Amino acid sequence: MTVWNKSAENLENDEVLQNLWMLSDSPVILSELLELLLYNLNRIDLVDESVDVSFDFALDLYCTYSMRQIATAMGYFNYDALQGIGVKYFPEKKTDVFFITLNKAEKDYSPTTMYKDYSINEWLFHWQSQSTTADTSPTGQRYETSINTQVSLVYPVIVTSF
Numbered sequence: 001m002t003v004w005n006k007s008a009e010n011l012e013n014d015e016v017l018q019n020l021w022m023l024s025d026s027p028v029i030l031s032e033l034l035e036l037l038l039y040n041l042n043r044i045d046l047v048d049e050s051v052d053v054s055f056d057f058a059l060d061l062y063c064t065y066s067m068r069q070i071a072t073a074m075g076y077f078n079y080d081a082l083q084g085i086g087v088k089y090f091p092e093k094k095t096d097v098f099f100i101t102l103n104k105a106e107k108d109y110s111p112t113t114m115y116k117d118y119s120i121n122e123w124l125f126h127w128q129s130q131s132t133t134a135d136t137s138p139t140g141q142r143y144e145t146s147i148n149t150q151v152s153l154v155y156p157v158i159v160t161s162f
Helices: 013-024 027-042 067-071 139-146
Strands: 087-090 096-098 152-155
Touching: 027 067, 087 139
Parallel strands: 096 152
Antiparallel strands: 087 096
16 A cells, blocks of 8 residues: 555655654544555455566565555666556666556547557467567567576556546
8 A cells, every 4th residue: 555645765755754653643533544454455356476586576476566666676767767668678677667558538538649559368478569679679679588597587567547
């Protein structure tokens, strides 16, 4: 759950501490938040699985995360730079994260971004590369050689907006 629509990069940060103190000073809101968390915990209807990548990864399979939560898990906090992107490469982790929207309406997307992405089975996903990515570009080469290299490809499927 994201509170205040910001990540807590540093729990010692004055703003984070101030927000936590405000929460602790409001027993009604704190009680409601705890009740909401307990309610959501009791409604879990699937068991998540950890993701096997070459670094510590706080997110699990079969869970719902916002783009901000995914970026935070990757140690990235420049959320404004995520607007409108479909792929973000994290060179320090040698990982591409693909943000895929499956349920696209033509009224909300241009013809150049109406990619035909879909799940083939539990292990395979059909992903149409971005129209501006040439197979000879460094990005295109990274995608093509990812099977034979130590590059991880992570495909969170985004169903809702940013």
